[in-house]
Amino acid sequence: MNIQVKVNGKSYQADVEPRMLLVHFLRDVAGLTGTKIGCDTSQCGSCVVLMDGVTVKSCTCLAVHANGSSITTIEGLAQDGKLHAVQEAFWNKHGLQCGYCTAGMILTVTELLQRNPKPTAEQVRQGLKGNICRCTGYQNIVRAALAAAEALGG
């Protein structure tokens, strides 16, 4: 099937198999490997991207579902060489160790802060329910989210 997807502001047109997963489209067709596959079953959130501004797990979404949409991946978050406030906060607060869940975490937190610019720690923890990190114990991810909220003026 022919699809057209805007990824990080750039248009991609491709003929894909109907069964192709969005994450494979992003990684293999668009060549954006920052989005990771952690579980294949929609549990871990490593593959989270923003589709028209809303988080989706790209390992359980077909590429054809993304036809006509606008996707933001981790590669598209920094603008003009300047890190997004959430990226900066993850760095400052040691919100990552091995880095594998990080793209999904950062995008999840980014969307969370758009919906709730001034969350409590508990609200951040609730918001991270769908993302698994095996390294950090989540604590510094929560700190990073709160710091980013402050930096964004929430």
Added chain:
Amino acid sequence: MTTRIFGSGIRRREDPRLITGKATYTDDIKLPGMVYAAILRSPHAHARIRSIDTSAAAAAPGVLAVYTGADVEGVLKPIPCAWVVPNSDVKQVAYPAIAKDVVRYVGDAVAVVVAEDRYQAEDALELISVDYEVLPAVINPEAALGPNAPQLHADAPKNQAFHWVASGGNVDDAFKSAEVVVKDTIVQQKLIPNAMEPRSAVASWLAPMGELTIWNSTQNPHIVRFITCLVTGVPEHKIRIIAPEVGGGFGSKIAVYPWEMIVAFCAMKLGLPVKWTETRTENYVATTHGRDHIERVELAATRSGKITGLRATVYAGMGAYLSTAGPGIPTILHGLMYSGPYAIPNIRADVYGVFTNSTPVEAYRGAGRPEATFLLERMIDLLAVQLNLDPVEVRRRNLIPKFDNGYDVAIGLKYDSGDYQKALDTALTHTSYNRLRQEQQQLRQHGKYMGIGVVCYCEICGLGPSQVAGAVGFGGGLWESAIVRFYATGKVNVFVGTSPHGQGEETTFAQIIADELGVPVDDVEVVHGDTDLTPMGWGTYGSRTTVVGGAAVALSARKIREKGRLLAAHLLEAAEADVEYADGKFFVRGSPDKSKTIQDIALMANVAWNMPQGMEPGLEATTFYDPPNFTFPFGTHIAVVIVDPDNGHIDLTKYVAVDDCGRQINPMVVEGQIHGGVVQGVGQALWEGAVYDQNGQLLTGSMLDYALPRAHLLPDVETLSTTTPSPHNPLGVKGIGETGTIASTPAVYNAVIDALRHLGVTGLEMPLTPEKVWRAIHQQG
């Protein structure tokens, strides 16, 4: 002197690539002409292969080749076990890369398909027809040793993989004369490590040169090179192993697996680069598991609570084959730690390694020491109940008093340094322990079940002296190496043999260099994870990277400082004895303005226009550091839980970790290690466990079924530290990567049991699910 970089919580230097999606993990690699492998895995825990028909798969679209056990037989040697513990009759059963006649666990490889893309390879797997004769399976390690158990290997009677005994003092006498004995059976459930990055390998074969390159998600590329050489027959100097970005390991990326050998085989047969990446479901059956002990334990004590003896018989599941380091974990890393932080004069560990029809067992964060700590801390709580003493009081009466330089425990180890009482007191003060106990009483009167769990631990890490490694059957050394190289511009590369994968040593090693040589930390780049670029090293596990690898970095830096001092003396026309170093400068004593910076020295050494007689050009040093002893970090952790009697729900409300890892290079990184470690250990206590049915099917076969810790289930961990430097380490550091996991499982477990103590509940099997807790409360076991 200004603020020292050593000890400063600077943000990590590896993070910019990780937070922007620019890091390269193995599955991100795409080579020209690359094709994809998918592995057909046994759906049965134990079966004889009658026949395999691969013809339909071979004819499927895009398929380049299908290989079975018959194809690799004689080409790939069996996968070796690399930790053959002596005096324990280890049965080194053959572990073929692809099973040919018998499959012994769900996940055993049966065939491999190589196709032009991954979808085609996965599709073709379904076209392979295998005729199995299903055999009975056994999963429980104690049952596997029993008389009527199905037998896995003809050359391992009774499924016994080994039998290892260690003892100190006279245990039988201690029990004969004991005033009090407490007994328990402890089940350390099998755990699935769940590194977030599934395992992956890309192999490339340069036939004209006979060179094999494997990108591999591993914790120890040099060990992979060594074993790849043994299995494939490609000489070691023609093999290059690259561990690119590695997404966590926790022990599950120590083993050298059949899978990357299969990928190498395919690449060599086809002359094309081949990639294999496991799915998570595949990871659950094909990547190693941890723990899996059944332990029968007895503790002897006086009526005043002084421990006089400890003995345990342990049935340790090894899975279907011996993984790379499998046998060393329930023995050397477990039995030898039965004294913990306590003075216990008589100890015996009696460990049976047992083959079962399940995924092989390897190191999993803590590897043997969490099990040892759990065993001790569980038994001490039982003793406290028996004697009607506060569990803290029993611990206090048995802790080894403070020591700075060496303490011999009965079972044969020499601990380096410890101040266990101080860590305990720090934790008690911080939590207002006595007030917590009062609160517990008050809540109980209102029908609320609060529990407090206290754990004192001491663990062995910083592995370790190579002579000891040899004596305990480890198939290699445990030293580390570091090359520190200054360029003419004053910038520095550090090449290390260790292979960090999230622990932050690109930062902490740079901090060591900055501290030792006065260069800005941003002028240092640490190179690791490539056997062609880095000197030999044994990898990252056993909390050894900073302790052993970091020491090698520091010693190389000190060699450079001395060469720099001699060169500076020459350039300053001063006597060598009169030139000193401080803060990145070499100066003539008494004339601080007569000086050369380390950058001046780096430039001169590299251009070599004016060198002292006989001094070689270059400013570079190499150190192979073999530690004289292990390090023994320690601490006290306290967990507080509230159990809801209506539904058995456990709320972990407070967690305090007091840890002592000696001097801290980067406290932010240390704290991160503790956070993550603690949460992993909490996972074992409350949620995690690999559950099999009687046929050996893994019921917890995906993240849907295997309950991992999630953010909303956890409180913040309150971290505190004491500082007792290791006397033998050049940096005074001890390992910190595993302490959280070691302490937190028993802390949380003890807290839950403590909450139920007034109901007469003395123990439950982990994980402590609400159902088990509810049944215990309502006596509906």
